[in-house]
Amino acid sequence: xxxxxxxxxxxxxxxxxxxxxxxxxxxxxxxxxxxxxxxxxxxxxxxxxxxxxxxxxxxxxxxxxxxxxxxxxxxxxxxxxxxxxxxx
Amino acid sequence: xxxxxxxxxxxxxxxxxxxxxxxxxxxxxxxxxxxxxxxxxxxxxxxxxxxxxxxxxxxxxxxxxxxxxxxxxxxxxxxxxxxxxxxx
Amino acid sequence: xxxxxxxxxxxxxxxxxxxxxxxxxxxxxxxxxxxxxxxxxxxxxxxxxxxxxxxxxxxxxxxxxxxxxxxxxxxxxxxxxxxxxxxx
Amino acid sequence: xxxxxxxxxxxxxxxxxxxxxxxxxxxxxxxxxxxxxxxxxxxxxxxxxxxxxxxxxxxxxxxxxxxxxxxxxxxxxxxxxxxxxxxx
Amino acid sequence: xxxxxxxxxxxxxxxxxxxxxxxxxxxxxxxxxxxxxxxxxxxxxxxxxxxxxxxxxxxxxxxxxxxxxxxxxxxxxxxxxxxxxxxx
Numbered sequence: 001x002x003x004x005x006x007x008x009x010x011x012x013x014x015x016x017x018x019x020x021x022x023x024x025x026x027x028x029x030x031x032x033x034x035x036x037x038x039x040x041x042x043x044x045x046x047x048x049x050x051x052x053x054x055x056x057x058x059x060x061x062x063x064x065x066x067x068x069x070x071x072x073x074x075x076x077x078x079x080x081x082x083x084x085x086x087x088x
Numbered sequence: 089x090x091x092x093x094x095x096x097x098x099x100x101x102x103x104x105x106x107x108x109x110x111x112x113x114x115x116x117x118x119x120x121x122x123x124x125x126x127x128x129x130x131x132x133x134x135x136x137x138x139x140x141x142x143x144x145x146x147x148x149x150x151x152x153x154x155x156x157x158x159x160x161x162x163x164x165x166x167x168x169x170x171x172x173x174x175x176x
Numbered sequence: 177x178x179x180x181x182x183x184x185x186x187x188x189x190x191x192x193x194x195x196x197x198x199x200x201x202x203x204x205x206x207x208x209x210x211x212x213x214x215x216x217x218x219x220x221x222x223x224x225x226x227x228x229x230x231x232x233x234x235x236x237x238x239x240x241x242x243x244x245x246x247x248x249x250x251x252x253x254x255x256x257x258x259x260x261x262x263x264x
Numbered sequence: 265x266x267x268x269x270x271x272x273x274x275x276x277x278x279x280x281x282x283x284x285x286x287x288x289x290x291x292x293x294x295x296x297x298x299x300x301x302x303x304x305x306x307x308x309x310x311x312x313x314x315x316x317x318x319x320x321x322x323x324x325x326x327x328x329x330x331x332x333x334x335x336x337x338x339x340x341x342x343x344x345x346x347x348x349x350x351x352x
Numbered sequence: 353x354x355x356x357x358x359x360x361x362x363x364x365x366x367x368x369x370x371x372x373x374x375x376x377x378x379x380x381x382x383x384x385x386x387x388x389x390x391x392x393x394x395x396x397x398x399x400x401x402x403x404x405x406x407x408x409x410x411x412x413x414x415x416x417x418x419x420x421x422x423x424x425x426x427x428x429x430x431x432x433x434x435x436x437x438x439x440x
Contacts, residue, residue, distance in 0.1 A: 001288070001306040001340055003274075006160035008120065010091075014135050016154055024089070024144070024168075026120055026175060032123060032272065032290055032304045040120045042089040042144055044277035047278050051176050056276060056288070056306055058339045061149045061237070061325045061413070065337040066280055068141035072165050073146045075152040076089055079337050080288075086273035087290060088313045089212075092226045095264035096208065097219055100232060102223050103256035104242055112177070112232070112256075114208055114263060124201040129206045130177040139264045149325070150414070161234045161255050164177055184384065184439035188408060190399050191432035192404075192418055200353070200432075201385055202439060216384045218353040220410055222415070227440045237325070237413045249410045249417040249431050252353055265376070265394040265428055267362075296360065296378055311366050318391075320364060320376070320394055322362045322425045325413045327427040330368055343425050344367035351360035351378060352403045 001058050003082065004029050007049050010042050025049065025078060027057055032087050043076035049066040056080040075077055089146050091118050091170065094139050098130050113137065113166060115145055131164035132153050132157055144168040149175040179206050179258065182227050186218050194248040198211050199224065201254060203233055208263050219252035220245055232256040265322050266298050267294050267346065270315050272333055282336040289313065289342060307340035308333055320344040333334050353408050355382050358401050362394050365422065370424040377401065379409055384439050386407060396421055409434040413421035 004027035020030070023045040029037040034054070043057045046066045055078045063077040064070055091117070092115035100112070111133040117125040131145045134154045143166045145151075151165040152158055180203035188200070199221040207214040210230070219233045222242045231254045233239075239253040240246055268291035278286070287309040293301040298318070307321045310330045319342045326342040328334055356370070356379035364376070364434040375397040395409045398418045407430045413430040418423055 001338070003304075008173060010144065010168075010170060010171040011174070012170050014169035016134055017146070018153070019168060023283060026173065027160045027316040028120075032292075035321035038161050039093075042091060046280055056274065056279070060339055062328060062339040063334060063335050064150060064153070065282070065328070067316045071153060073165060074089070075148055075150040079335065080274075080283060082274060082276050085272060085290065088277070092190040096261060098256075098258060099230065099262070100256035103232070104255070106220055106241070107256060114261065116208075129178075130179060137261050152238060159241060161253060162177070163234045163236055163238040168190050184437060186408065186432075186434060187436040187438070188434050189431035191408070192398055194417070202437065204384075214354075218355060222381060240414060240417070249408045249429065250353070251412055251414040257358050259387060265426070267392075298382075309367055320362065320367070322427045324427055326416060326425050326427040329416070329423060330389060341425065342365035344362075344371060344438070345360060348362050348363040349360060349378065350363070 001056050002028050004028055004055050004057050005044050006049050007056060012065050016073055038062050041076050044074050046080045047077050047078055047081055054082040089144050091144055092143050093118050094137050094141050094143060104161055111149055129164050130168050132162050134164045135166055135169055137166050137169050140169040177232050180204055180233050181206050182225050189259050192249055193239050217252050218252050219254050221254045223254055223257055225254050225257050230258040265320050268292055268319050268321055270313050270317050280337055283292050305340050307342050308338050309342045311342055311345055313342050318346040324334050353410050356380055356409050357382050358403050358407060368425055373387050393428050397425050397428055397430045398402050399433055401430050401433050402427050406434040
């Protein structure tokens with residue numbers, strides 16, 4: 001999984017039927033110290049993450065292992081909102 | 089998923105039988121601000137996206153989770169045409 | 177999928193039994209304008225592509241969705257020979 | 265698989281139900297000579313790896329092939345603690 | 353698949369039960385001309401490849417399609433020892 005920060009939302013009317021009702025968030029990858037990385041992905045939100053929150057997201061086929069995303073054409077999903085990183 | 093812009097179309101006569109009838113679009117990845125990235129992929133179009141449109145595409149095994157692409161040797165599919173990005 | 181150019185062939189006697197009889201081509205990724213990229217992969221040829229031809233190849237689990245590669249330890253397969261790219 | 269060093273722990277209260285009870289470690293990829301790489305991932309720990317230890321981790325769908333992670337939205341798992349690297 | 357050169361061996365006592373008995377080789381990716389790339393992965397050896405040999409390895413879920421690795425938490429496996437590369 002990778003750390004990210006929610007930076008916005010994606011709106012689309014014309015889309016695959018299986019995306020209906022899903023929230024698509026723009027997530028910027030971040031470093032362990034919280035600084036921005038350049039890569040931004042679009043991830044389904046399964047935990048109610050808001051803009052500005054630090055999150056954990058999962059990619060690839062494992063992104064289809066949540067209730068919301070099962071069997072859907074989804075390759076990235078937010079699975080946790082981070083409370084704290086203990087970096088030693 | 090990743091944001092992209094459709095920049096062209098791929099034509100191929102000699103191909104795997106399972107690709108017959110599918111539209112193969114050239115999609116350039118873009119940043120959240122709409123600027124071009126260097127990576128270009130070939131994706132099946134499942135939503136009628138035209139050249140110049142901003143789209144969402146999915147990669148890997150999840151690209152086989154649409155009606156058009158199920159069980160086919162396809163690793164990228166356009167699943168939405170973007171109306172608007174709210175970036176904060 | 178990604179665009180590539182066949183640049184050579186790989187020969188191996190000692191190999192997994194499931195690779196027997198498959199043609200392993202060296203494929204250099206190319207840009208949409210036909211210029212070379214640095215990445216080279218080894219892909220199974222399912223369409224009779226020769227050296228110098230521009231091809232489409234698929235990667236990951238989707239590379240196991242052709243008749244030749246089903247259930248085999250193959251993560252890249254050439255699925256089309258490109259006739260023309262319309263880039264606008 | 266890739267070599268890494270455990271550099272910390274991730275804490276999250278609001279998360280997908282399937283992550284409950286799993287330890288999420290921050291793992292920095294390292295070179296074969298032990299020097300740091302820039303990429304850091306979050307991996308489930310299946311072998312009791314502590315901070316500072318050199319580990320092996322697996323990514324993608326194969327990360328769901330341990331008892332702890334089966335069928336869960338997990339794309340990285342630590343599967344071994346490295347004793348020694350023989351590099352010639 | 354990708355070309356590589358076996359550069360060493362990984363030793364681990366504390367590991368996932370499914371890794372027992374498998375040889376874990378350090379493999380450096382190489383270019384088609386045989387020169388070193390920077391990326392090193394740890395791959396299961398299914399063909400008896402020794403240090404210094406040029407090999408073919410497969411990654412991702414396809415790495416679980418050999419007899420040795422089926423259903424195991426393995427994302428890279430050596431599937432052939434290269435005799436010759438014809439690069440034109």
